[in-house]
Amino acid sequence: MLNFLPAIDRYIFRLVIVPMLGVFALAASLLVLDKMLRLLDFVAVEGGPVGVVFKMLATLLPEYASLAIPLGLLLGILLAFRKLATSSELDVLRAVGMSYGRLLRVPFTITAVLMTVNVALVFFVQPVSRFTYERLEYELRSGALGASIKVGEFNTIADRMALRIEESENDGRELMGIFARVANDSGQVLSISAREGSFLATTDDPDTIILRLTDGTIVQDTGSQTPRVLTFTRHDLPIDLPAIEEFRSRGEDEREYILPELLRIGWADNASETKRDASQASFNFRLVEVVMMALMPLLAVALGIPPKRSTSALGVFLSIVMVVAYHKVNQYGEDVGALGIVDPLIALWVPFILFAALILWMYYRVAFVPGGQAIGALENWLAKVAKGFRRLFRRSRVMDEGAEA
Secondary structure (H helix, E strand, O other), X not given: OOOOOOHHHHHXXXXXXXXXXXXXXXXXXXXXXXXXXXXHHHHHHHOOOOXXXXXXXXXXXXXXXXXHHHHHHHHHHHHHHHHHHHOOHXXXXXXXXXXXXXXXXXXXXXXXXXXXHHHHHHHHHHHHHHHHHHHHHHHHHHOOOOOOOOOOOEEEEOOOEEEEEEEEEOOOOEEEEEEEEEEOOOOOEEEEEEEEEEEEEOOOXXXXXXXXXXXXXXXXXXXXXXXXXXXXXXXXXXXXXXXXOOOOOOOOOHHHOOHHHHHHHHOOOOOOHHHHHHHHHHHHHHHHHHHHHXXXXXXXXXXXXXXXXXXXXXXXXXXXXXXXXXXXXXXHHHHHHHOOOOOHHHHXXXXXXXXXXXXXXXXXXXHHOOOOOOOHHHHHHHHHHHHHHXXXXXXXXXXXXXXXX
């Protein structure tokens, strides 16, 4: 498939793509699993169907992907160049005249493709999926997804019925141990118990469902001392569904706006100042997150090449810390920009310029300074600390052996 590329480019592509896809899968899996546990607990509390958990997770995938793509890109390139450096292949490539710019040709091509994907995610797919997630959560809380009947609790329906179900099987299609207390139009109260039952939809009235009961008893309070008791083998009990308020329209949160809407509202003269600040902050936040991806290959090279005769993985750890910290700084900048405390351009682009300058300096140290290391001083300090801990451990072990003797 890549036969049109030179051999060195195909080799670097294989070195980058495998760890990059692995990081994608790992990061997305960890985020999804963490959220899945919370959603399962939430759906169980609300009494909703399990299938809605997977629908809600699907709407979160674009947001998780926009976070996993830059991290996977960075670590994929970093681990590729780290392998080249620790195996001395990088020294050979540099000796035959290949510059870091030439070696980064394929990583920058991959970066351009992923930046395009991330633009589509953060400006179009993610806002719509976020709104869909909010709508599903609202419908789950309101009972629009069939989640209003909770097993083992008394449920009040339309202020005229109290219903309790002891057990439920087959996703709510089979109900056991049913008790209902119903007030009819004439003011009489019916106490109904049944061994089992099931909900049935009606074709003529979508606002009413039928609870079909099997093998039960009806106790009717007639106002006299002796209530009327009836037994039945099958009884259909109509239930009026509560009115569910329609969910809000998309756009209450600026994060739900797609790119054309952000540009129209953020720079509209007729929009309120608060709305303009929030829209501009959201636009600039998404933009700097995407643009920063262009510098990930340079940061990966600066942190992925350890000092000579060293296998330290400090650069891998530091790269994750830097990217996550920068993301948090951007989130804070978006918040203060949306509140109008600081202009969104200053709150988001000044940290970008500072971070970009740091990355360019680190790359310059590695690529153009002979024997230069971007984090050489930090590597030396860490080596001294590790050496001190080893010496302290050996001294403690010698003292313990002397005490035993």
